[in-house]
Amino acid sequence: MKLCIALDNPTKKENLTLAKELSEYSKDLWLKVGFRSFIRDGREFIVELKKMDYNIFLDLKLYDIPNTMADAAEEIAKMDIDMFNVHASAGEKAMREVMDRLKKFEKRPIVLAVTALTSFSNEEFKKIYANDIDKKAIEFAKDAYNAGLDGVVCSVWESLEIKKHTNENFLTLTPGIRPFGENAGDQKRVADIKEAKKNKSDFIVVGRPIYKSQNPKQIVEQILKELK
Ligand code: C5P
Numbered sequence: 275m276k277l278c279i280a281l282d283n284p285t286k287k288e289n290l291t292l293a294k295e296l297s298e299y300s301k302d303l304w305l306k307v308g309f310r311s312f313i314r315d316g317r318e319f320i321v322e323l324k325k326m327d328y329n330i331f332l333d334l335k336l337y338d339i340p341n342t343m344a345d346a347a348e349e350i351a352k353m354d355i356d357m358f359n360v361h362a363s364a365g366e367k368a369m370r371e372v373m374d375r376l377k378k379f380e381k382r383p384i385v386l387a388v389t390a391l392t393s394f395s396n397e398e399f400k401k402i403y404a405n406d407i408d409k410k411a412i413e414f415a416k417d418a419y420n421a422g423l424d425g426v427v428c429s430v431w432e433s434l435e436i437k438k439h440t441n442e443n444f445l446t447l448t449p450g451i452r453p454f455g456e457n458a459g460d461q462k463r464v465a466d467i468k469e470a471k472k473n474k475s476d477f478i479v480v481g482r483p484i485y486k487s488q489n490p491k492q493i494v495e496q497i498l499k500e501l502k
């Protein structure tokens with residue numbers, strides 16, 4: 275199981291300070307660059323993080339018509355990105371087209387599909403997708419698996435079931451992690467490290483419990499110890 279830290283700080287300076295502070299562990303760590311950072315700081319920011327040898331997960335959750343998604347995927351693959359994601363609800367055809375487009379790259383990034391956002395309650399989810407989260411998350415995961423993606427983004431509570439319905443090597447990346455039972459914030463389906471391990475999560479995503487902490491390095495060290 276690997277640790278992926280969400281770099282959701284309000285400024286580039288704060289994100290870089292955190293990355294520098296943790297750089298001795300960079301080869302073991304994944305940094306998640308999301309909308310906020312990427313819109314504001316762009317590719318230059320990625321280059322700066324790569325100089326420190328971090329693995330980068332570009333969390334842009336692509337959702338569009340198949341050709342536009344494949345175009346975006348191609349541009350992402352040209353950057354030094356190790357992993358990115360798309361929305362499974364864009365459909366199997368769009369996901370297939372993304373994977374087809376990436377075939378020309380000798381080394382392509384890992385591609386994940388978002389199933390259900392971890393901030394959804396079942397009621398909220400049902401209003402949009404007319405199905406229960408656990409059922410629909412598995413359907414989305416099967417679509418992603420059939421389209422040739424490497425894995426999905428899901429909550430810890432769907433990880434095992436998704437592997438059972440696809441393949442045990444099909445990756446699960448699970449946000450909503452509160453490593454040692456910290457405050458959930460707006461996340462609804464949270465879990466701690468022990469639960470993530472039990473449910474065979476491949477990557478845990480931790481944001482606020484690290485970047486809002488007084489001593490992020492200490493928390494990261496504690497988490498890495500637990501992951502061994
Ligand atoms: O601060 P926290 O640990 O809740 O951060 C979780 C991160 O994971 C955020 O950057 C959020 O955008 C992202 N994420 C999520 N649920 C998903 C996909 C991504 O919380 N399904």
